[in-house]
Each structure stands twice: as structure tokens, then as C-alpha cells.
Amino acid sequence: MLPLADTHVHLLAGRDDGPRSDDEAVALCRMLVAEGANAATALAHQNPGYPDNTPDRLRTAAAALAADLTAKNIPLAVYPTAEVMLGADTVADWKAGRLLSVGGAGKYLLAEMPHAAFLDPRPFAADLKPLGVRLIVAHAERYDPLLHDPQLAAECIAAGCLIQVTAEAFTEFGGRDAAALRHWAERGMIHLLGSDGHRLDRRPPRLRAGYKVLERWAGAAAAERIAAIWGGAVLQGLTVNPPPPKPPTKSWFRRLFG
Numbered sequence: 001m002l003p004l005a006d007t008h009v010h011l012l013a014g015r016d017d018g019p020r021s022d023d024e025a026v027a028l029c030r031m032l033v034a035e036g037a038n039a040a041t042a043l044a045h046q047n048p049g050y051p052d053n054t055p056d057r058l059r060t061a062a063a064a065l066a067a068d069l070t071a072k073n074i075p076l077a078v079y080p081t082a083e084v085m086l087g088a089d090t091v092a093d094w095k096a097g098r099l100l101s102v103g104g105a106g107k108y109l110l111a112e113m114p115h116a117a118f119l120d121p122r123p124f125a126a127d128l129k130p131l132g133v134r135l136i137v138a139h140a141e142r143y144d145p146l147l148h149d150p151q152l153a154a155e156c157i158a159a160g161c162l163i164q165v166t167a168e169a170f171t172e173f174g175g176r177d178a179a180a181l182r183h184w185a186e187r188g189m190i191h192l193l194g195s196d197g198h199r200l201d202r203r204p205p206r207l208r209a210g211y212k213v214l215e216r217w218a219g220a221a222a223a224e225r226i227a228a229i230w231g232g233a234v235l236q237g238l239t240v241n242p243p244p245p246k247p248p249t250k251s252w253f254r255r256l257f258g
Contacts, residue, residue: 005231008194105237167210
């Protein structure tokens with residue numbers, strides 16, 4: 001297994017609902033290394049609930065964490081990143097320099113939906129594309145209108161979105177949700193893996209178990225592309241161009257009876 005890249009983990013102490021102290025942030029990084037990761041977002045929310053999380057402050061906090069990891073010989077590269085809440089002002093805020101991209105490279109914007117709402121990602125992706133920015137739908141499995149509408153998910157991908165899934169969803173989802181997530185995996189509709197880790201005692205950063213399920217569902221080569229190669233490239237601001245989703249396959253019943 002190649003070293004994993006966690007494209008969604010909260011590591012900036014005191015900046016949001018993630019780690020409460022520098023020591024906890026370092027402990028989360030140690031956990032990620034134990035999970036098989038060598039690269040991760042040093043991430044915090046950018047939304048109205050955290051008005052002080054400016055790009056400069058997040059970069060400064062990430063740099064301090066990186067220095068601490070180096071001093072403690074923890075082999076994890078961290079990349080300053082914001083988890084941006086989509087809204088009417090997202091594109092204007094980007095143009096004004098108020099949002100931090102993945103790794104600060106200006107190539108990818110990690111975005112979540114407003115609380116208890118779902119916004120169509122396609123218009124945002126279309127508006128950001130001419131600006132050289134690609135939209136990543138954070139923890140996309142959370143949004144039922146997307147998870148249970150593979151046509152909409154495919155159209156979001158065609159519009160330029162990258163689909164990020166939380167590793168623990170592969171082991172925690174059951175029933176209809178698990179079937180829909182497997183459908184995404186089998187059709188190549190998942191592009192990035194994240195732990196969405198927050199704290200030691202609440203949503204710790206777990207990657208390995210979910211990766212193993214993804215490997216079974218999509219194959220070893222696809223799992224490595226998603227969780228290591230593409231994730232690492234995105235963190236570094238390199239271009240990622242996944243192939244379009246595979247066509248849906250018929251169930252055994254439909255193959256027999258049309």
C-alpha cells in the first residue's frame with residue numbers, strides 16, 4: 001500500500017471544532033502516521049461561525065504545526081487548507097482573496113454544504129472553473145440528494161467537481177447508503193479520501209479500515225489512485241484529471257429480464 005494522503009482532517013488547534021491544544025494536534029498527526037498517511041491537510045473551517053479564520057491566520061497556524069512535527073520527527077507533511085461553506089458569496093469571496101485553497105496553491109477549493117441544506121455544486125464549479133479553481137465536494141457521502149442520485153453525481157463530476165468521501169463511511173454505512181456508496185466506488189465516482197478527523201475523543205482520524213473496503217469494492221489500483229496518488233497531487237496543487245464515471249451496469253435481474 002502506498003502512503004496515504006488525508007485530504008480532509010482538522011489539525012489546527014483552537015481554530016474550529018478540531019483539536020483543542022497543540023499537543024492534541026500533534027497526537028492526531030501521530031495517529032495519521034500510524035494509519036498509513038504521510039501527508040494531510042492542516043485544515044479548519046471557513047464559515048460565519050469562525051470569522052477569524054483568515055487565510056493568513058490558517059497559513060501561520062499550519063506553519064507552526066509543521067515546525068512542531070519536524071522538531072518531533074513525525075513524518076507527516078501538512079498543507080494549510082480551509083473547509084469552506086458554500087453560499088451566495090463563495091465566488092466573490094474567492095475573488096477577493098478571503099478563502100484558502102487546498103495547500104494554499106490556488107488550484108482546489110474544499111467545500112461543504114450549509115448546515116441542514118444541499119446546494120447544487122454545478123453552478124459553483126462552473127463559476128470557479130474560469131478562475132483556474134476546481135471544486136472538491138467535501139464528505140460528499142453526507143448529502144442524500146447526491147449520494148442517491150448517481151446521475152446528479154455524474155453531472156457534478158462532468159462539471160469539474162472532485163468527489164471526496166470520508167473513510168469511515170465505508171465501514172459505518174449500511175443498507176441503502178452502503179449500496180449507493182459502493183455504486184460510486186465501482187463506477188469510479190470517488191476521487192479523494194479523507195478521515196474528517198477532529199479530535200482524539202470525537203471523530204479521530206481513521207483511514208486504513210475504510211481504505212481496505214474501498215480496495216475490495218474498486219480494486220487495489222483504483223484505491224491507491226484515490227487515497228494516495230490523486231490525494232497527494234491535490235495537496236501539492238498538481239493537476240488531477242480522473243476519467244469519467246463508468247456507465248452504470250444492470251442488475252442480475254435486469255440482465256435476465258430486460
